[in-house]
Amino acid sequence: MLAPAAAGHAVVVDRLTKAYKAVVAVDSISFALDTGACTALLGGNGAGKTTTISTIMGLVEPTGGRVTVLGAEMPRQRHLVLHRINFESPYVNMPMRLTVRQNLNVFGMLYGCGDVAGRIRSLAEELELTDFLDRPTGKLSSGQKTRVALAKSLINNPEILLLDEPTASLDPDTADWVRGRLERYRRDRGATVLLASHNMGEVERLCDRVIMMKAGRIVDDDTPAKLVARYGRSNLEEVFLDIARGRGEAREAAQ
Amino acid sequence: MSMQSPAYAAFSLRRIAALVLRHWYVIKSSWPRVFDLMYWPMVQMLMWGFLQLYVAEHSNFFARAAGTFIAAVILWDILFRGQLGFSISFLEEMYARNMGNLMMSPLRPVEFIAGLMIMSIVRLAIGTIPVTLLAIAFFGFNLWAMGLALFLFVFNLFLTGWAVGLVVAGLLLRNGLGAENLAWGIMFLFLPLVCVYYPVSVLPEWLQPVAWVLPPTYVFEGMRALLIEKVFRGDLMLQAFALNAVLFGVAVLGFQLLLRSARREGTLLQGGD
Secondary structure, eight states, X not given: OOOOOOTTEEEEEEEEEEEETTEEEEEEEEEEEETTOEEEEEOSTTSSHHHHHHHHTTSSOOSEEEEEETTEEETTTGGXXXXXXXXXXXXXXXXXXXXXXXXXXXXXXXXXOSSHHHHHHHHHHHTTOGGGTTSBGGGSOXXXXXXXXXXXXXXXXXXXXXXXXXXXXXXXXXXXXXXXXXXXXXXXXXXXXXXXXXXXXHHHHHOSEEEEEETTEEEXXXXXXXXXXXXXXXXXXXXXXXXXXXXXXXXXXXX | OOOOOOOOOSSOHHHHHHHHHHHHHHHHTOHHHHHHHHHHHHHHHHHHHHHHHHHHHTOHHHHHTTTHHHHHHHHHHHHHHHHHHHHHHHHHHHHTTOXXXXXXXXXXXXXXXXXXXXXXXXXXXXXXXXXXXXHHHHHOOOGGGGXXXXXXXXXXXXXXXXXXXXXXXXXXXXXXXXXXXXXXXXXXXXXXXTTSSSOGGGSOGGXXXXXXXXXXXXXXXXXXXXXXXXXXXXXXXXXXXXXHHHHHHHHHHHHHHHHHHHHHHTOTTOOOO
């Protein structure tokens, strides 16, 4: 049975540690995601973002600490909530031989959607997939594939959406289009979104909170505007560089 | 847009159907895959069938035992392809980098396994049914005439194939595609030991107990008893089933342990070696 979700929190990460033998990928981090909020998880390569997201998804077992999603402890109780979550990640593909419609049909059934055909129709209209619904997924352009992956991630109207680099390898126009759709989905659904991205403009546009990670630890956590102000910079990219290159710590020490 | 989340179901036939459908879509869109399912069983059956004809011309015993080689090769193929069909469906998820999507979906491990079992039956049916019809056409040998015995033979061979397939799937999850060769070759370890083409008594005495630990040995002995002595050995089928129940239980446990280990090591998203 599910424990009641912590008040107003869709995800609670409590002293999460993940070690792969001697390598500590995530080192006792804690944070909670407010229901309906969009939070960015930022950090350089190897900062621990993917491990954190994978643990939230129940794909990785923590070495220490606890992760609860919609009141379910992950990964032990993941099956109680997986139908309410979805994700998009560059680490996975959808079967390339299947047409877009076949892929969405399979995932609609897996996620227990009632009227799968109707859901595919409405997603196809919403995400402008109608023209290539019956083409093999592997024959689409990367922009089209991203839209299909987005459709898969929305097939079950998820309450929590985990996005790992949702606009990587997209041209600026398509990336902007995807961000617009994500904004609209979050607003209409009241969904909680956790986003890992290296595109700081994207983070500033979509997220109301930023968690900065470095070497498996959280080094800062605030709204994009407050972070920019606190570091005395003009945008989030400069803040990111300060943190990645250790200038933030140097500034704090000097102050 | 509907804002309802779908309901949670502890066990869902629909999720199993989704997995089966996903693989059915692949098979029906790819004639080389269909050809591959039929090609090798057909070549094997023809080769052993002609060999049997030749040997039977020079031996009274083999003349009496008409069909044993063809039955053996078809039953061996059921064992081999029962496992391979299970493993290939699993490998297809890894090749397609779709494992993360499945592991993050509400599909439960038991449903995943059930879907892979169904797919191994589908793949085998596509490859083997035409071969049994060819055996009638070329050699007048009707495997289907075995009736209930055939059902029990096939059932036991599938159980062994699925058990081995499960362990291979667990190793693939835990070790990535570095364990891929096991999927293709592991069953050949059984080939000399389960006495597909010869009786257990041919083996050296010290090796015979090893053969009798393996469930398929009872099936092949049972097949020879049926075709040569015209006797159905129900006792052999029961022993095969008992051993298969143990083997399958151990395989399920092994798969769960390897899946847990994969979760601990963070290898569920890995597709490489």
